[in-house]
Amino acid sequence: ESDDGSGRVTAYATGCLGAFAGIDDPALASSLLARATDWLMQRGIRRVLAPMDGDIWHGYRAVSEGRPDPPFPGEPRTPPHLPKLLRAAGFRVAKRWSSLEATDRATIETIAAPGAPHHRDLIANGVRFERLEAGNRRHALELHAILTRAFAPFPGYAPIPYEEFDRLFKITRRLQ
Secondary structure, eight states, X not given: OOXXXXXXXXXXXXXXXXXXXXXXXXXXXXXHHHHHHHHHHTTTOOEEESSOOSSTTSOOSOOOSOOOSSOOTTOOOOOTTHHHHHHHTTOOOSXXXXXXXXXSHHHHHHHHGGGHHHHHHHHHTTOOOOOOOTTOHHXXXXXXXXXXXXXXXXXXXXXXXXXXXHHHHOHHHHOO
């Protein structure tokens, strides 16, 4: 992903297209996305991700089904027509995520059940688990550190300082 001075990328690289919501016009969107993709490819890019607005902290994906109202902190606010426009332009799903708000113990236990043996192994090896508390800055700082390490291998990853993390997610006020 380096530029040798000629304006061409000299190693395999991923290009990102962001700030694209578009009007609900598949022909116009396909034309615009094709031109942007061609521009990247002329510079040596071989893989293009869209939507990718900067990094994982700032709108790095699109919601393709289901729409929580209001969206969870950090979830994209995708116009309903965007997935259709991206598909019509030849883009395909690169990775899938699922989001679910679990507020009752039974739902949380159901979600956690497949990981129970791993959880027991972690505890047996000295890992300690704590409940996150609203307003607890130490817990929010630890969560920032955990997420920073967990997301490091993702395409489009760039670390952000804790202050921006807290501003984006209002984390110290939402932890429960």
